[in-house]
Amino acid sequence: MKREHHHLYPQTDPSTSASAAAGKSKMWDEDGCGGGGDDELLAVLGYKVRSSDMAEVAQKLEQLEEVMFSAQEDGLSHLASETVHYNPSDLSSWLESMLSEFNPLPPPPGGFGGGPLSVPVAAAPPRPQPVGDPFLPRAESSSITTVDFGADQRMQSSCGRSSQMNEPRPEIGSSGIVFDEESSSDYDLKAIPGKAVFGRAQAQAQAQTRTRLASTSSSSTSSSAVTAKRFKSSPSDAAVGAAPESSRPVVLVDSQENGVRLVHALMACADAVQQDNLSIAEALVKQIGFLAISQAGAMRKVATFFAEALARRIYRVYPQNPPLDHSLTDALQMHFYETCPYLKFAHFTANQAILEAFEGKSRVHVIDFSMNQGLQWPALMQALALRPGGPPTFRLTGIGPPAPDNSDRLQEVGWKLAQLAETIHVEFEYRGFVANSLADLDASILELRPSDAEAVAVNSVFELHKLLARPGAIEKVLGVVRQVRPAIVTVVEQEANHNGPVFVDRFNESLHYYSTLFDSLEGCASTQDKAMSEVYLGKQICNVVACEGADRVERHETLAQWRVRLGGAGFVPAHLGSNAFKQASMLLALFAGGDGYRVEENGGCLTLGWHTRPLIATSAWRLGGPSAGAAH
């Protein structure tokens, strides 16, 4: 049929974006690749369906249509607003989960693979939480009261057991998903009207919600674009890590000819540095300086940071690592936290996954690899406090680097959280561990308790990539995480490959990444916050470009690469669902910084980005069982 047309068309399907390393050439096959693999034509369009499953998937579609038709409006609205959806790329599982809502049957023997957290235990849609928190005093103005946060007797109060709001019992759906939509929580995002028409009514309602939420939170986050599932890494040893991908999402904002010229000059300079043509590089760096001045806004700043980093490389004046002044780093991070939604999104989405995993557990333990100022935990603690049936006892283990002035930052943070815990009546226990590197940790240090007594979450926000600077470190840490036997592992990382073996590639990738990131900051109102955030990011740029070896810790890798690493270490995906997506999107919409932020769903993970470029990705994981390899 189509063979007669072949003379017009190239052998390879131009739409596929398999990495250059894989370089597959697709056959024009009516049904895709046929046989046991995924249908390649659908894969390119974002749908993972095994060719051998195609007929079955078609059947499920038909069944679902029939069932939806008979169920009429109630059924449809139920599926649309009550049901939590997971990983729409996996058509078979997605359809199956919807079918099971109508036909309560046990799940198929294969299970849901890397399916939703709620299988088979009922999980309430997580309550939306305020992501910023008025309870946590700002770092500069803390007043620490002495609290014995180890003694839990005083903490416990009768309030812990009773819900503060009159809530109907959550209804258990047939598939075990708990529908809790009748909740009348202050944080109930359903109160935001569903009217799709953005008129005055919507704006008013948003303003009302803004006011209501403002009393407890002032933050919002933005979303990120989906990285195509078709970015396949070539199969590789997990110990070595995933192969770098050949992908560069570029978003030009108001394409100015000078901006592009500046980018070219920077890339040429990096090239010269790589070739060791230092005199050319030096000349280019100076030229870049002039070009940068004529630029406005984000491009000028980004160019300046990259030029400085290149200069350091050229003149061999390498930055010190780790940074000397922690209070400066803390302050910078706090400004970054306030200025733009990335950290808030990271915390919010990770907390969603943790909450779901902690459902029904009476003792929970969070091990935080990224303790810093503990900004993530007030929101989680509040959500736990508001749980129907009362909060669990909450143990937090915070891990952080040593402070050169021997101050006990970790303990200070713990004290503040203990204070909060007392006011919201959550039994709280805290332990801080100082470690130069996460790889210095052993499971024995963490004082684990039997996993039937305590559910553990391991949380890492922008920390894992640092381990890639030393051979064996990531493997060791993932091994320790396995030993902890966590109910959930939450990982947030930059969505970029800044760890390729070739300097010029790293340079170019990071140039585009940080350009987009800086662009997103431009909408920020406060110039001081913005400036501090830029310095915060500037340090990362310097590290990516000017450092090498163990000093180069900003070794960002993409979601696809982390999937390979974590999969190889025996973890299976725990998908984030449409509830988390919706809440993150809505909080983002409240964020005053700009309309460009986007939350996107990527194979069970959520990304946040600026316009179409994903910038950070949140993923959640649990321990794979004996059939871990079979999970998607």
Place this chain on the structure above:
Amino acid sequence: MAGSDEVNVNESKSVVPLNTYVLISNFKLAYNLLRRPDGTFNRELDDFLDRKVPANAIPVNGVFSFDHVDRTTGLLNRVYLAAPENEARWGIIDLEKPLSTTEVVPVIIFFHGGSFTHSTASTAIYDTLCRRFVNICKVAVVSVNYRRSPEYRYPCAYDDGWAALKWVKSRPWLQSGKDSKVYVYLAGDSSGGNIVHHVAVQAADAGVEVLGNILLHALFGGQKRTESEMRLDGKYFVRVPDRDWYWRAFLPEGEDRDHPACNPFGPRGRSLEGLKFPKSLVVVAGLDLLQDWQLAYAEGLAKYGHEVKLLHLKEATIGFYFLPNNDHFYRLMEEINEFVHSNC
């Protein structure tokens, strides 16, 4: 009821490859979930379900892409170009040279479908299609991320189309040929086809040159029910009531389907007589319930003295061009190839 649905299901299944059937049925199902009877739309779930891909400045199979955002309006266009021959230039976006100084490289401004409501320029089915256009038809493509209903009704999508046209026309790096100009064609499927028409009219009124329109089973309609709508209702993935919903979401509130946006040659339509309107390639899928409207559109153009090529693919369903697994896909590409290169 269930019985007749079963018949319908088997009919569409027998005319398309299985993976096409799965793809389009999946859209149908998802879209059913998203439209609410009261006319509102579950935008968050739509965003969640939509499979998107970012642009990629590094060429894959001969095509690379990048996004451009106008900061003041937020309008995003995704640009697709053929990879530079020199591999050393891969990943570097060069905005300083035209596409060619010797040959004409047509630039297709593409408006994705989705009944004005679904999809974006990043949506994988459309990103893929645009890449195929570049590779197979040897063109540049600019895909417009126009504002969608019901949040943004008529005329927002048309305004965005017009803005995109002006932007494209004014890019030196989209110029080609010995006379250094931007050779523009407008193309779109479903609602995108409708946008093509209206932007072309606006362009003609303003004296902005568009060399041709390509309408892929464009969305047109009217108050009356045509024979094809009645005959094919519910048979090949599409139902008439669903079409009505999308018009209610797009047209100004209180308007009916004879509004000229929906029915450009209807009772409230406008004569295009004497207007310097581009030639049109009107592609009609024979199993699309809207074909009578599209055929009438083609006739209308001819009646006003404008050049029309009708490509009536009698056995094609909607969305036949999403997968290159059928004859119609190849036929379409051949026709587009000829259409955009015949001027040179």
